[in-house]
Amino acid sequence: MVLSETAERIKSMEIRGAGRIARAAALALADYAGTLDTSDPDVFRREMRNAADTLTGTRPTAVSLPNAVRYVMRALDSFESVEAGRSAVVRQAAAFVEESEHAIGRIAAIGARHISDGDVLMTHCNSEAALSCILEAHRQGKELEVYATEVRPRGQGLVTIRALNDAGIKTNYIIDSAVRYFINDVDLVFVGADAIAVNGAVVNKIGTAQIAHAAHEARTNVIVAAETYKFAPRTILGELIEIEERDPYEVLPREEAERLPFVRVRNPAFDVTPAEYIDLIVTEQGAIPPGLAFTVIRDYLGWKIEELR
Numbered sequence: 001m002v003l004s005e006t007a008e009r010i011k012s013m014e015i016r017g018a019g020r021i022a023r024a025a026a027l028a029l030a031d032y033a034g035t036l037d038t039s040d041p042d043v044f045r046r047e048m049r050n051a052a053d054t055l056t057g058t059r060p061t062a063v064s065l066p067n068a069v070r071y072v073m074r075a076l077d078s079f080e081s082v083e084a085g086r087s088a089v090v091r092q093a094a095a096f097v098e099e100s101e102h103a104i105g106r107i108a109a110i111g112a113r114h115i116s117d118g119d120v121l122m123t124h125c126n127s128e129a130a131l132s133c134i135l136e137a138h139r140q141g142k143e144l145e146v147y148a149t150e151v152r153p154r155g156q157g158l159v160t161i162r163a164l165n166d167a168g169i170k171t172n173y174i175i176d177s178a179v180r181y182f183i184n185d186v187d188l189v190f191v192g193a194d195a196i197a198v199n200g201a202v203v204n205k206i207g208t209a210q211i212a213h214a215a216h217e218a219r220t221n222v223i224v225a226a227e228t229y230k231f232a233p234r235t236i237l238g239e240l241i242e243i244e245e246r247d248p249y250e251v252l253p254r255e256e257a258e259r260l261p262f263v264r265v266r267n268p269a270f271d272v273t274p275a276e277y278i279d280l281i282v283t284e285q286g287a288i289p290p291g292l293a294f295t296v297i298r299d300y301l302g303w304k305i306e307e308l309r
C-alpha cells in the first residue's frame with residue numbers, strides 16, 4: 001500500500017486503535033523503503049525521514065505512533081548502502097510488529113489474572129489490549145458480564161460489543177452518559193490507553209476520565225491495559241501530550257451546524273485521567289501502579305536521566 005494511503009487511512013480512523021496504528025505505520029515505512037529508487041544513502045535517509053514525518057503527523061495523541069516510527073527509523077542510525085538500509089528497515093518493522101502482537105498476548109495473560117469469576121466489568125471504546133484481557137478471562141472459564149459504552153461520536157463501542165457477542169459474553173451496551181447510572185453494578189473497569197505520561201496519567205478515548213471519576217466515587221478499581229510503547233518519554237521533559245480535536249462534523253452534520261452560527265462544536269478525541277483514578281497499569285512486562293510509569297519509560301523505552309540533559 002502506498003505510504004500516503006496508509007497515512008490517510010490512519011487520519012480518517014479507517015485504521016484505528018493505538019496498537020493497530022503503530023503496526024500499520026511500521027509496515028508502511030517498510031513498504032516505502034522498498035519503493036525508494038535511489039542508490040544515494042543521503043537521499044534514501046531524507047526520503048525515509050519525510051515518510052516518517054508524514055505518518056507521525058496523522059494523529060497527534062497516540063504516542064504508540066511516533067514510538068513505533070522511532071523504533072523502525074533506528075534502523076537508519078548507520079548503514080553502509082541503500083540496500084543495507086532497506087533491509088534494516090524491513091527487519092526492524094517486522095520486529096516491531098512481532099513484538100507488538102506478542103505484547104497483546106502477554107497483557108491478556110497478566111490482565112486476566114486481575115479478573116475474578118463472576119466479575120461485572122466495564123470497558124470503554126475499542127481497545128485491543130483491554131479486550132484481550134477480558135476475552136482471556138472468559139477463555140479461562142470465568143463467568144463475566146460486561147458493560148460496554150457506545151463511544152460517541154465514532155461509535156467504536158460497536159466493534160467491542162460485536163467481539164464480546166462473538167465470544168458469547170453477556171454484554172450491556174450503554175450510552176456514554178449512562179456510565180454513572182450503572183457504575184455501582186460494576187466490579188472492575190478495564191480500558192486501554194493511547195498514551196501514558198511519566199506521572200502515570202493516562203490518555204485514552206474521550207469519556208475515560210469521567211468513567212474513572214465515577215469509578216473512584218463508587219470505590220470501583222480501574223485497570224488500564226497498555227503496551228510499553230504507549231508510554232510517552234517526552235513527558236519526562238514536561239511536554240504535554242497533545243489532545244487531538246477532530247472534525248466537528250463527526251458530532252453534528254454540516255447542514256445542521258451551518259444553521260447555528262453562534263454554536264461551536266467541540267470534538268476532542270481523548271481525555272486525560274489523573275493517576276489517582278487509576279489503580280493498575282497492565283503492560284506486557286508486568287503490572288505496575290501508575291506511580292511507577294517512569295520505570296517503564298526508563299527501562300523499556302531507553303530513556304535514561306543522562307539522555308535528558
Ligand SMILES: O=P(O)(O)OC[C@H]1O[C@H](OP(=O)(O)O)[C@H](O)[C@@H]1O
Nearest residue numbers: 016017018019127128129192193205
Ligand atoms: O491499542 P488499543 O488497545 O487497541 O487501543 C487503545 C486506544 O486507542 C483508541 O483510540 P482510537 O479509537 O484509535 O481513536 C481508544 O482510545 C483505545 O482505548
